[in-house]
Amino acid sequence: MFTGIIAAIGKVESLQTQGGDVRLTVATHDLDLSDIKLGDSIANNGVCLTVVAMNNAKLSFDVSRESLERTSLGSLSSGSSVNLEKALAVGDRLGGHFVSGHVDGLGTVISLNSSARSVIFRFEVPAGLERYIAEKGSICIDGTSLTVNNVAGNWFEVNIIPHTMQETIMSHYQVGTKVNLEVDLIARYLERLLPQQKEGGISLQTLLENGFIK
Numbered sequence: 786m787f788t789g790i791i792a793a794i795g796k797v798e799s800l801q802t803q804g805g806d807v808r809l810t811v812a813t814h815d816l817d818l819s820d821i822k823l824g825d826s827i828a829n830n831g832v833c834l835t836v837v838a839m840n841n842a843k844l845s846f847d848v849s850r851e852s853l854e855r856t857s858l859g860s861l862s863s864g865s866s867v868n869l870e871k872a873l874a875v876g877d878r879l880g881g882h883f884v885s886g887h888v889d890g891l892g893t894v895i896s897l898n899s900s901a902r903s904v905i906f907r908f909e910v911p912a913g914l915e916r917y918i919a920e921k922g923s924i925c926i927d928g929t930s931l932t933v934n935n936v937a938g939n940w941f942e943v944n945i946i947p948h949t950m951q952e953t954i955m956s957h958y959q960v961g962t963k964v965n966l967e968v969d970l971i972a973r974y975l976e977r978l979l980p981q982q983k984e985g986g987i988s989l990q991t992l993l994e995n996g997f998i999k
Contacts, residue, residue, distance in 0.1 A: 786873045787828050789881030789923075789930020791953045792816055795829070797865040798843055807853060809834070809861070810845045816869050818842065826872040826886070830954070831928030831965040832856050833872075833886025856888045857927070857963050866954045868928040881930025882923040883970050890914045892926070894962040895940060904950065905934070906958065907942045910966065915939050917968035917976075925967035929953050 793816035801808040811829065818839070821827070825836045827844060832852060838845035853859035861867070873879070892908040899905075908926070910918065918924060918941050922933050929949065935942040950956045958964070978995070 787833070787870050787884040787886055787928070788873055788877070788879050789870070789884045789925050789928060791868045791870055791929055793869045794952070794954060795867045795869045797861050797863055797867060799863055800861060803847070805850060807848045807858075808837075808845055809848050809858070810838075810843055811867060811869070813842050813844055813869060816842075816871070818844075821871065828870040828872075828884070828886045828928045829867045830857060831868065831884070831886065831925055831967055832858055832888055855891075856965050857891060860963065866957060868953050870928055882925075884925045884928070884930060884967060885970060886928075887967065888965045889917070889968050889973075890966050892964045892966045894958050894960055894964065896960065897958065900944065902947050904945045904955075905942055906945060906955070907940055908964065908966075909940050912939065914966065914968065915941075917972040919972070922972070923969045925965075927954060927964050929955070 793814055795811040795813045795816065798810040798812050821836060823836055823839065826833050827836060829846065834846035834848065836844050837847050848858055890911040892910050894906060895909045896907040897904055915938065918933055918936050920933055920936050924931050924933050924941065924943070931943045933941050934944050945955055
C-alpha cells in the first residue's frame with residue numbers, strides 16, 4: 786500500500802531481458818534506503834514492484850509480461866526518469882490517498898496549459914475507466930496522488946503546482962505522453978460490492994440497503 790506522495794525521482798540504469806521478462810535496475814538518488822531490504826515493495830511510476838537485488842543506491846526489480854503490457858514500464862529505456870515511493874509503514878503520515886500500486890489503465894496527455902504558476906494537464910482515459918473518476922475525487926498518475934479538478938466524457942484535468950512539477954516526473958510530460966492511472970480504491974470496490982442494477986444505475990435505496998449511507 787502507498788500514499789501517492791513521491792519520495793524521489795530515480796533514473797533507469799538498465800533493462801535486461803531475462804526469459805521473456807525484464808530485470809529493471811533503477812538508480813534511486815535521494816530515496817532513503819536505510820530501511821529497505823530484499824523483498825520490499827517500491828512503487829515505480831505507480832507500479833508496485835518487488836526489490837530483487839540491491840547494489841549501493843541501485844535497486845533491481847523483475848517486471849512481468851503482464852506489467853510490461855498493461856503499464857508504461859514497457860516503454861522505459863536507459864536514462865528514463867521514474868517516480869519512486871516506498872510502501873506505507875504503520876504510523877506513517879497519510880499525505881495523499883490509499884494507492885495499491887495496481888495500474889487500471891494507461892492515460893494520454895492531450896493538452897497542457899499554464900494557469901498562473903500552475904499547469905493544467907488534461908488526460909484522455911481508456912473506455913470504461915471514466916466512470917471511476919469524479920470531480921474533486923482522487924486519481925493516481927504515475928504514482929502521484931492528485932485531485933481531479935474537472936472531468937467530462939473520456940477526459941479529466943488536474944492542476945499541478947510548481948512543487949509537484951519539481952518533485953515528480955510531470956515536468957517531462959508533453960502531448961502524447963502515456964501515463965499509468967490508478968483510480969480511487971473506494972470507487973472501484975463500491976461498484977464491485979454493490980449488486981448490479983439492470984436499469985437506472987446505483988440508486989439511493991441501494992446505498993441505504995448496503996450500509997453506505999444512513
